[in-house]
Structure formats: C-alpha cells, structure tokens
Amino acid sequence: MTGPKLVSILRQGDWLIASIHTALDDSQMLLFRNDLVEQIGRHRSRGVVIDVAALDVLDSFGANTLRTIAEMARLRGAETVIVGIQPDVAFAMVSLGMDTGDVPTALDLEEGLAYLGRPTGARSRGRRDAAG
Structure with a gap:
C-alpha cells in the first residue's frame, strides 16, 4: 500500500496548479521540480500556481528550488506564482534572509489565479506580489 500523495499537479485550462501537501526532502523536491517542468511543456501551460499552504517549514534548498522552478517555467513560456506561505x-524566511527572488507571491490560490489572469502588461510593470 502506498502512502498519501506528497504533491498534486492539476491542469486548469492554460494553467497548472501544483499543491505541495507535506514537507518534501531534497530528492522529493527535485522530483517535483522535474515533473512540474515536464508537465508545463506537455500541456503548453501559460501559468503555474505553486501552493505551499500545507508547509509549516521551508528550508533554503526548498526556497531555492521554488525559484529554480519559476525560472525553468519562464524559459518554457509559463509564469509562476507561489501562494499560501504561512505567517x-x-x-x-525573513529572519534567515531567505526570499522568493523575483517570483511573485499571493495570499492564497484565489489570488494566485487572479494574478495569472491579469493582462500581461500589468505584470510586466514590475509588480512582484498579487496582494497589492
């Protein structure tokens, strides 16, 4: 018998919604990265939402991997937004000097999808977050 899924990747039109359900070790994080980037190409996705709401910790490797995923997605033609970072x-992250780099963030899935649905010009003017 297998355990519960660690991540799920769902297609919603031109977008992929990737939810991380539990903390991932480094090898699981790399498998997630590879799977997500492969699916971006397979589905010709234009946007990706990575939902990390279930995580109660995000180490530097995880944060760096999320930035790497966003850059790989951008190179494949998809924009990425990270949602659900717990307080x-x-x-x-701030205490340790970690951040998401140039990857936009949003409060929750609804705001992340709204961010991806905005006209491209609004995103290209330098807005980093979907909340404001």
Missing part, C-alpha cells in the same frame, strides 16, 4: 514560514 510563521514567512517570518522564518
């Missing part, structure tokens, strides 16, 4: 995780 304690955000506090720890």
Whole structure:
C-alpha cells in the first residue's frame, strides 16, 4: 500500500496548479521540480500556481528550488506564482534572509489565479506580489 500523495499537479485550462501537501526532502523536491517542468511543456501551460499552504517549514534548498522552478517555467513560456506561505514560514524566511527572488507571491490560490489572469502588461510593470 502506498502512502498519501506528497504533491498534486492539476491542469486548469492554460494553467497548472501544483499543491505541495507535506514537507518534501531534497530528492522529493527535485522530483517535483522535474515533473512540474515536464508537465508545463506537455500541456503548453501559460501559468503555474505553486501552493505551499500545507508547509509549516521551508528550508533554503526548498526556497531555492521554488525559484529554480519559476525560472525553468519562464524559459518554457509559463509564469509562476507561489501562494499560501504561512505567517510563521514567512517570518522564518525573513529572519534567515531567505526570499522568493523575483517570483511573485499571493495570499492564497484565489489570488494566485487572479494574478495569472491579469493582462500581461500589468505584470510586466514590475509588480512582484498579487496582494497589492
């Protein structure tokens, strides 16, 4: 018998919604990265939402891998937004000097999808977050 899924990747029109359901070790994070980037190409996705709401910790490798995924997605023609960073995780990231780089963030899935649905010009003017 297999355990619960660690991540799920769902297609919603031109977008992929990738939800991380539990903390991933480094090898699982790399498998997630490879699978997501492969699916971006297979589905010709224009946008990706990575939902990390279930995570109560995000280490530097995980944060770096999320930035790498976003850059790989961009090179494949898809924009990425990270959603659901918990307050304690955000506090720890700031305390440790970690960030999401140029990857936009949003409060939740609804705001992340709204961000991807905005006209391209609004995103290209330098807005980093979907909340404001």
